[in-house]
Each structure stands twice: as structure tokens, then as C-alpha cells.
Amino acid sequence: MSWDDEINIYNDPIVFLSRKGNASDPYKHIKETVEVINGKALLREVPEKTKEVVVTGENITWSEVENEELLDNYFEVDYIQGVVFFNSKNNGKSFTFDYYGKGAYYTPDTRIYLTYQNGLITASSKFKDLDRADLEQKNRVDTLIVENPQPSEVVDIRVDRNGNIHRTARDRINAEQKKIEDAYVDMNGDEFDSLKNRIDSEQRKIEESNVGLNGKSYLSLKEHFDDIDSNLNKAMESVTIQMRNNFEQYLNYEKVIFSLPTLLMGLSDYPQAFAINQERNELYIARQLNGGTTARISKYSIPSLTLLDTKNFTQFAGAYQEGLPFFYNSSNQLCFIVRKNYSGNVAIFNFDTGVLGNSIGILGSLKLGMDKDRNFLISHYGDATRTEGVHLYDFNSVKNGTPSLIKTICFPNSISNGEKVQSITIIDNKIVLGQGKNNPVISVVDFNGIVLKTVELNKRDLAIMADDFDGNINNFDNYSYENEGVSFYEYDGQILPLVAHVLDSRMYFTLCGSIDFTKLGLSINPETEVKTTGLNWINAELKTGVTKYGQDVPVQYCKDSNGMVYIRGICTHAYKGENPKLVLFTLPYPYAPKRNQFFRTVASGLADKSNRIEVYTNGDVVLESTTSVSDTPFTVLDGVFFYVDLD
Structure with missing residues (x-):
């Protein structure tokens, strides 16, 4: 809820303005030095509990506790009011507090009363009286300064380097002081005790940036950036080369x-x-x-x-x-x-x-x-x-x-x-x-x-x-x-x-x-x-005088993904005697074996009849001998298989 919403709805309440802690409204990183008074250090904002408060100082390792006795190096944080409690021995000591602020409580001046006044006088009324008296006094002094001749140095000091003229030298000095005090706070909202401390912090960041992740030191931030740029270009060139080599x-x-x-x-x-x-x-x-x-x-x-x-x-x-x-x-x-x-x-x-x-x-x-x-x-x-x-x-x-x-x-x-x-x-x-x-x-x-x-x-x-x-x-x-x-x-x-x-x-x-x-x-x-995952059978080109036995048993061959060649089917031919040495067909490269292969298959006639088949390294599939005496014998090639060495 915004400040105006709080004020308009509740009419002068004690307001707690909080951050959401998301990407659009993140918690504010704060690092400040606070003195311990009466065993308490009052933080500028209420810290976010999930990120904890880190205390440093006095060369002591500080430990946060909850509902325990506060020993010399212990502290306890009130994450509701934004107060850090210490052992009373630490009174008067200043410590550095590093935390993430999620907001703060704001009390209206209408609810603060003055104890030394008769009757109930609020701070609001007193501030108005003081503001009015201060303004009157300032106007009287300014009138005296303006209406009386001033030394040239005083007149010159009213004009800043940009040519802006201030009514009095005091106004000019106040304006310059405000600029300096505003510079105590960096773009992240972190506040420093002095302009020097902030400049030292920025210089330290720059010097730390001059050291690469690999520990390499650079003379300047520019040199570091140039080296990063060079490495990125090399990486891009490497990726480009890899892409080109893997079209x-x-x-x-x-x-x-x-x-x-x-x-x-x-x-x-x-x-x-x-x-x-x-x-x-x-x-x-x-x-x-x-x-x-x-x-x-x-x-x-x-x-x-x-x-x-x-x-x-x-x-x-x-x-x-x-x-x-x-x-x-x-x-x-x-x-x-x-x-x-x-x-x-x-x-x-x-x-x-x-x-x-x-x-x-x-x-x-x-x-x-x-x-x-x-x-x-x-x-x-x-x-x-x-x-x-x-x-x-x-x-x-x-x-x-x-x-x-x-x-x-x-x-x-x-x-x-x-x-x-x-x-x-x-x-x-x-x-x-x-x-x-x-x-x-x-x-x-x-x-x-x-x-x-x-x-x-x-x-x-x-x-x-x-x-x-x-x-x-x-x-x-x-x-x-x-x-x-x-x-x-x-x-x-x-x-x-x-x-x-x-x-x-x-x-x-x-x-x-x-x-x-x-x-x-x-x-x-x-x-x-x-086709690519199963066996693809190829019809064999039978030699002259050799024909297929039937439409349902064509002579075919194939090779599986492991290099195993298979032959199947039945062919027929004229009787050539017991040792015909008949070339039935020729396997093309790479279906031919690296050494001759020998097989016994079924032949025409009675059950005891058989053929001796040899597959040569040139791919010839040859009927070497047979016990069949049929005038029109058939040769079964089912069961012929062998491994082809692909090397």
C-alpha cells in the first residue's frame, strides 16, 4: 500500500511502508554502522528475516540467536520493529549491519507530545512554531545582507559554476552541501558515512573488476573488458567453425x-x-x-x-x-x-x-x-x-x-x-x-x-x-x-x-x-x-539353365544390420550327375564371404537325399554335389547363412 493510501484511509496513523520483495519491488540492500545504546541498535529499516542480518565489528564472530541469553558475541533481531539487541557490555560500541530492508515505520508528528510543556503540546504544533520563527529570522538576516553592500568575494560566492545565482551565500553553501550529502547514497540505495567512503567503495569495486575469474590481473577495466570481448569472439569463432564442420x-x-x-x-x-x-x-x-x-x-x-x-x-x-x-x-x-x-x-x-x-x-x-x-x-x-x-x-x-x-x-x-x-x-x-x-x-x-x-x-x-x-x-x-x-x-x-x-x-x-x-x-x-529396420530380400539373378521352382519359393538373399547374409528359396535345373559343380547364381559385393562357406541342404527325392552347397569368396553359390538322382532335381537353399566381415 502506498503512503497516500495509508494517510487517506486511516487519518494520521503510524504507517509501515513495505517492499514486496519481487523483481519489480525488491528488498533494499543496506549496509550501515549503528551505535549500541542501552543494549539496542536501531536499524534504519526493518530487515527481511529470510535473508538474515550479518553483524561485523570488534574482530568478533557474531552469532544470531533467538530466545537465548545474550552472551558477549550473541545478538538477537526483532524482525518486526527493526531493533538488534546486544549484551549490555557492548553499549557505546558501533557495529556494521548488513541486511535487506523491507520497509520502516513512520510515526506522525501529531502523536508525539512534549514532556516539558504545560498541557498536551504535540510535536506538530511545536514544529510549526519553530518553522515560523526560523523563517522570520532567516528573512530578517537575508534582508540585512541584501540591503547592505557586501564584499566582492561574498557576492561572487552566490554564483555557482553554471551561472546560477543564489539569493545569499548561505543558500549557495546549503545547496552544495545537499548535493554532497545526496552523493552519500548510491544507485542501489546503499548509504555511506561520507563521500570519501562511497568513492573508496566504488574504487574498490573497479579494482576488484580488474581481476578475472581465472585470477588474471588487468591494468584497467577497459583492458579487462577487451580481454572478455576477445575471448567471446574466439568462442564465437569456435562455434562457427564447429557449425561449418558439421553441415x-x-x-x-x-x-x-x-x-x-x-x-x-x-x-x-x-x-x-x-x-x-x-x-x-x-x-x-x-x-x-x-x-x-x-x-x-x-x-x-x-x-x-x-x-x-x-x-x-x-x-x-x-x-x-x-x-x-x-x-x-x-x-x-x-x-x-x-x-x-x-x-x-x-x-x-x-x-x-x-x-x-x-x-x-x-x-x-x-x-x-x-x-x-x-x-x-x-x-x-x-x-x-x-x-x-x-x-x-x-x-x-x-x-x-x-x-x-x-x-x-x-x-x-x-x-x-x-x-x-x-x-x-x-x-x-x-x-x-x-x-x-x-x-x-x-x-x-x-x-x-x-x-x-x-x-x-x-x-x-x-x-x-x-x-x-x-x-x-x-x-x-x-x-x-x-x-x-x-x-x-x-x-x-x-x-x-x-x-x-x-x-x-x-x-x-x-x-x-x-x-x-x-x-x-x-x-x-x-x-x-x-524397409530400413527390417530385412529386405533381394531376388537372385539365376544363371542360364537354372530356374525358380515355384512362385512361392523364389531364390532370394539379404543382409541384416550385423552383417549376417541369409539365402532362401528353391531352384531347379537339369540333372548334371552327382558332382555337377553348377553355379546357381552370384552374390554381389558385399554379400560374398571373406572365405568359402559350406552347407548341406535338402535335395529332391527321398528324405535322405541332400545337396552340398558352397559359397565362394567371389560370390558364386555353387551346387558342388548331390545325392539326388531325379531327372529334374530341385535344390533347397533355406538354411544357408554366414557372417560377412565388413572390414
């Missing part, structure tokens, strides 16, 4: 930098891959018909996206240019490493001359990629729908026609069984996978095959972002999607993934991996979850 944590932060139509004018060739050449401000896109034998590579200027040139070369049916590693030869001609066949080799296509070079044998098929510094060429292994891992080559060795394999990296089932991998690149020694035949997915895998991050972007959010860029998306919820490439792009001093999202009939080249970009929502695809 995979921000894959769903994306930014469209340009877009263009999916198809070339008048042609139906569909995009398969792209590459960015920031040194020459060029964009390259590979296109071809599905199953076609003509590959087209188009060169555009960026950022205008003006079509500069298109060159063609002939490839074998089934080959796709799902990746466009490029370099400049010794004649400064633009060259691409391309696929001539579905798998097993690459060739160098000289874009400037239009000449396709000889085959260079490397492992893997379809997808190719590289890093910005051209340290690595990366070649995918698997099939058209699955990516089991990659082969990592020295880039220059492939460029020079003498491929040197650095290592083979196996991917876990979450990648192999997940959304189709469409493109690969390398950034900061991390493999970036552009995925998505229907749903936009991006994954990052390290050189040990450990998945660092996988995100599936919300298709609606992606469409809205694309439409905000060029206004060409007609339906945010129902459009065709396919990933058609991932590459690297230098942005603001950082190398980030650049993804080609195809939405209906346009390609949107989108940066990702920086918190500065637009944050897209994430989607959980239940079908993807089932």
Missing part, C-alpha cells in the same frame, strides 16, 4: 539459388546428374532417355542459366550418367569422367572436342562423384535400385588411366534399404547421398560407413520454398518428385551440399547445411521405416 546437422535448412526447366527444348531426355564449376561460373547437366544410348551434357552460364552448348556421346544401353566428375586436361579442355557401360568401367569425355576416350576399368556402377579438391573419385556399388556402398579411388589415378583403389566403404541397411540413392558427392571427407525416387531424402555417411545424419524433407515445405523462389509450383501437396543430383558449392567461405530437387517439370538447385537458410519440416515415411 550435416542442418540438412533441412535449405535455400534455392536457381531453377530451370527439366527438359531441353524439343527433347525428352531427362536429367540424370549435374555439376557446378564456380571457377568458371558454369553449370553442367547430363540428360538421356530411359534406356537410351545417347548421353547429352549441357553447359550453362550461372547465375543467368543461359544455355551455352550441348555435346553428345554414345554409350551402351543400360548405362546412366548419374554423376559428372569433371577436370581440365593439360590443354585446359573441359573433360568429364563418364560411364560407357552399366558397370565395370568409365571413360573420359572431352567436352571441348566431343571425343570419348577408351575404357578405364574401375569397380562399381552407375553413380559417380568427387570432392571439390579432386582428391577422390567415388563409384557406387549395388544395382539400379540399391546402394550397398561405394568404392573410393584416387582421382588423379583414374584421370591418368591407372585407377588406384583407396578403400571400399559398406553402407548399413538404413541406406541400402532406404529411399533410392540417386547421386553422391564428397564434402569434408564425408559422403553426401542425394536420395529420392518419390520422397526427398539426404544422408551423410563417414568414410567408415557410419551414418552421421539422414533427413527426409517435408514435401509441402519444399514445394512452398520452391514456389517462393519462382512461383512455378501449382500444387503444394500433389506433385511428382525426384532427386537428380548432389554436388558441392562454396557459400560464404563454407563448402555445402547443393541438391537438385525435381518438382514436376522444373529443377530446383538448393543449398543445404547452413542455419542461415530456411528451415524445412521433416517427414516420417512409414514405408521407409519398415
Whole structure:
């Protein structure tokens, strides 16, 4: 309750004005020195009990007690009246009291009477008489001073340094004294005995501020602040570097930098891959018909996206240019490493001359990629729908026609069984996978095959972002999607993934991996979850002369997350004798064992008939021998399983 409320309601009461003790009206921190008189020290305000009162002085450790005998070093606090009680031996001594004041009692002068007057004379009446007499006397003295000539020094002293003229020298002196006394109280309300004590206290704070938390001393507060600022800048730089080195944590932060139509004018060739050449401000896109034998590579200027040139070369049916590693030869001609066949080799296509070079044998098929510094060429292994891992080559060795394999990296089932991998690149020694035949997915895998991050972007959010860029998306919820490439792009001093999202009939080249970009929502695809967490059985490609036994028992294989390969199904073939050594099918890498594996399975005929199956390190699954004599024997493969050493 405010002072005015107390006065108006109760008409001259004894008023206790208290603070609330919250953020807007906190208790007041008070540190004051008070003399003990008659065993009592009267505090300026009533202390808050929960914060206690701390007493110091006389080099004694003081202890607060309650309802106990007051020994020499004991004291008791009346938290209602604001009085501290001591043993009478402490009378006349002054102690320092540190506490938090919550308010004080104020007694009106109408309730204080004078004991030396006849009758009941209140302090209020007496104060009025004194004020009136004092004013009369002051006016008489001031009149005498003003009406009589004064020495020049006295006249000068009436004018302060700001040019303000006071009526008398006394008024000027009183005004200056008030300023000094007001300066005894700091901004927190703490009152000091003298201006010197306050200045000493402030100086002490400044000197203490010149010592850091680690004990380091500074010559000045500015030097201390400068050091703090420097440390903060270093910390920010460290955080920035960490964020830049961990772009995979921000894959769903994306930014469209340009877009263009999916198809070339008048042609139906569909995009398969792209590459960015920031040194020459060029964009390259590979296109071809599905199953076609003509590959087209188009060169555009960026950022205008003006079509500069298109060159063609002939490839074998089934080959796709799902990746466009490029370099400049010794004649400064633009060259691409391309696929001539579905798998097993690459060739160098000289874009400037239009000449396709000889085959260079490397492992893997379809997808190719590289890093910005051209340290690595990366070649995918698997099939058209699955990516089991990659082969990592020295880039220059492939460029020079003498491929040197650095290592083979196996991917876990979450990648192999997940959304189709469409493109690969390398950034900061991390493999970036552009995925998505229907749903936009991006994954990052390290050189040990450990998945660092996988995100599936919300298709609606992606469409809205694309439409905000060029206004060409007609339906945010129902459009065709396919990933058609991932590459690297230098942005603001950082190398980030650049993804080609195809939405209906346009390609949107989108940066990702920086918190500065637009944050897209994430989607959980239940079908993807089932595929990546369960076993994904793959139909085996049976050799000529070997066929499946029935629609309900196809020959299939799979690999679980622990590296265990399983084979199941039944196949049939013509009778080849007791030791046919018949290759039934071949397991692709990395399903082949590191050493030959031997198994006994059920054969056609009576219950005692059996087959001896051997799985070779090259992946061949061979019927070595059989006790069946049937003209059309069948071979059961259920129960064949073995561990694949992934190292």
C-alpha cells in the first residue's frame, strides 16, 4: 500500500511502508554502522528475516540467536520493529549491519507530545512554531545582507559554476552541501558515512573488476573488458567453425539459388546428374532417355542459366550418367569422367572436342562423384535400385588411366534399404547421398560407413520454398518428385551440399547445411521405416539353365544390420550327375564371404537325399554335389547363412 493510501484511509496513523520483495519491488540492500545504546541498535529499516542480518565489528564472530541469553558475541533481531539487541557490555560500541530492508515505520508528528510543556503540546504544533520563527529570522538576516553592500568575494560566492545565482551565500553553501550529502547514497540505495567512503567503495569495486575469474590481473577495466570481448569472439569463432564442420546437422535448412526447366527444348531426355564449376561460373547437366544410348551434357552460364552448348556421346544401353566428375586436361579442355557401360568401367569425355576416350576399368556402377579438391573419385556399388556402398579411388589415378583403389566403404541397411540413392558427392571427407525416387531424402555417411545424419524433407515445405523462389509450383501437396543430383558449392567461405530437387517439370538447385537458410519440416515415411529396420530380400539373378521352382519359393538373399547374409528359396535345373559343380547364381559385393562357406541342404527325392552347397569368396553359390538322382532335381537353399566381415 502506498503512503497516500495509508494517510487517506486511516487519518494520521503510524504507517509501515513495505517492499514486496519481487523483481519489480525488491528488498533494499543496506549496509550501515549503528551505535549500541542501552543494549539496542536501531536499524534504519526493518530487515527481511529470510535473508538474515550479518553483524561485523570488534574482530568478533557474531552469532544470531533467538530466545537465548545474550552472551558477549550473541545478538538477537526483532524482525518486526527493526531493533538488534546486544549484551549490555557492548553499549557505546558501533557495529556494521548488513541486511535487506523491507520497509520502516513512520510515526506522525501529531502523536508525539512534549514532556516539558504545560498541557498536551504535540510535536506538530511545536514544529510549526519553530518553522515560523526560523523563517522570520532567516528573512530578517537575508534582508540585512541584501540591503547592505557586501564584499566582492561574498557576492561572487552566490554564483555557482553554471551561472546560477543564489539569493545569499548561505543558500549557495546549503545547496552544495545537499548535493554532497545526496552523493552519500548510491544507485542501489546503499548509504555511506561520507563521500570519501562511497568513492573508496566504488574504487574498490573497479579494482576488484580488474581481476578475472581465472585470477588474471588487468591494468584497467577497459583492458579487462577487451580481454572478455576477445575471448567471446574466439568462442564465437569456435562455434562457427564447429557449425561449418558439421553441415550435416542442418540438412533441412535449405535455400534455392536457381531453377530451370527439366527438359531441353524439343527433347525428352531427362536429367540424370549435374555439376557446378564456380571457377568458371558454369553449370553442367547430363540428360538421356530411359534406356537410351545417347548421353547429352549441357553447359550453362550461372547465375543467368543461359544455355551455352550441348555435346553428345554414345554409350551402351543400360548405362546412366548419374554423376559428372569433371577436370581440365593439360590443354585446359573441359573433360568429364563418364560411364560407357552399366558397370565395370568409365571413360573420359572431352567436352571441348566431343571425343570419348577408351575404357578405364574401375569397380562399381552407375553413380559417380568427387570432392571439390579432386582428391577422390567415388563409384557406387549395388544395382539400379540399391546402394550397398561405394568404392573410393584416387582421382588423379583414374584421370591418368591407372585407377588406384583407396578403400571400399559398406553402407548399413538404413541406406541400402532406404529411399533410392540417386547421386553422391564428397564434402569434408564425408559422403553426401542425394536420395529420392518419390520422397526427398539426404544422408551423410563417414568414410567408415557410419551414418552421421539422414533427413527426409517435408514435401509441402519444399514445394512452398520452391514456389517462393519462382512461383512455378501449382500444387503444394500433389506433385511428382525426384532427386537428380548432389554436388558441392562454396557459400560464404563454407563448402555445402547443393541438391537438385525435381518438382514436376522444373529443377530446383538448393543449398543445404547452413542455419542461415530456411528451415524445412521433416517427414516420417512409414514405408521407409519398415524397409530400413527390417530385412529386405533381394531376388537372385539365376544363371542360364537354372530356374525358380515355384512362385512361392523364389531364390532370394539379404543382409541384416550385423552383417549376417541369409539365402532362401528353391531352384531347379537339369540333372548334371552327382558332382555337377553348377553355379546357381552370384552374390554381389558385399554379400560374398571373406572365405568359402559350406552347407548341406535338402535335395529332391527321398528324405535322405541332400545337396552340398558352397559359397565362394567371389560370390558364386555353387551346387558342388548331390545325392539326388531325379531327372529334374530341385535344390533347397533355406538354411544357408554366414557372417560377412565388413572390414
